[in-house]
Amino acid sequence: MKRRLSVMVLLLLPSLTSAADFGVDATHYDGPAWSPYIVGAGIGVLSWLTFYFSDKPIGASSFYATVAGFIGRLVARRHTESLSYFQSNPPSVNWGFVFVICTILGGFIAAWTGDEIRNEWLHPMWVDRFGDSIALRGIVGFIGGVLMAFGSRLAGGCTSGHGISGTLQLNSGSWLTVIFMFIGGIATAMLLYTAL
């Protein structure tokens, strides 16, 4: 048993030493990109700050229900306010709302400084597979958005809410959710881009 353990350690050692080069990899990437390890660590530290200062885990998906609530109030105020979801989560200009709105701003600042503003509809990978119809990309993107937001509200979080904030709290439900998110995502991606 002891010998097997030491063999395992020896096998893992080379990979562990390459873990030490993490920072160096920043130079691997062209242009304005940052190393994923620096970005990941930054998001980790950001989650300390949101827990400490705002008593909130980082998350994006509740924003979409909040905006749906704002729109619902404009269209059918009484019906919207009678919905039980909004009675426990009333739509308001809250921390989460400002957080996501400012993510747009942050994305803009980063893209601007990196000369990566792209006012475009299509991506080469999409065009290779589905052609250059903007309408098709728009319709498919819209449908995907509907499904994803419904799923994330049902699951109670998204890639950030469950995938990062929930898992780092060691929440059992979040770990399960992330597994199922990746199962759904990988199966669909393979079907759309590699099948046939």
Place this chain on the structure above:
Amino acid sequence: MFDEPVKLVLGLVTGILFGVLLQKGQVAKFQVLMGQFLLKDFTVVKIMAMAIAVGTVGVHALVSMGLAEFHIQTASLARVIVGGVLFGTGLSIFGLCPGTSVAACGEGRRDAMIGVLGMFVGAGVYVAAFEALQPMIKAMADYGKVTLPQLTSTSPWLWVGALVALIAIALAIVERLHPKRLNTKL
């Protein structure tokens, strides 16, 4: 209708930082996210794993010092399984997730803006159907708001230590197999 200004300013600062990190990490890009789900580009997993490893140590330290509180979601199987699979399916159809799509809007991506509109609709449908969905949700088991240390009656620090070690090993292997990302220059 409005939270206190202090909370909103904190949301503003952290939101901007989050957007900058997502865009600079290249995860506001369709090809990087799809590359992950096609298992060709591991940028998303590298960022998520690193964020979890760094985040879990600090947040557990804050909680054990009484400076923060956990926000645990319930482990309802219907929500976790159906919601998780629907989310993943929608993500791969659209090509971006709820956080990265808003960062992509900041990049000017038109298709991301349409996807965001779709997400307002999807979230609205869920809210409207919330009552009607309850029988389905309640028909399946719900393990409640339980963390992995609680589930196993062990110390959270044991889990934190093991998780950080596991992520270090997993990232070392991933980095060896997939050192570069796909070309994101357009």
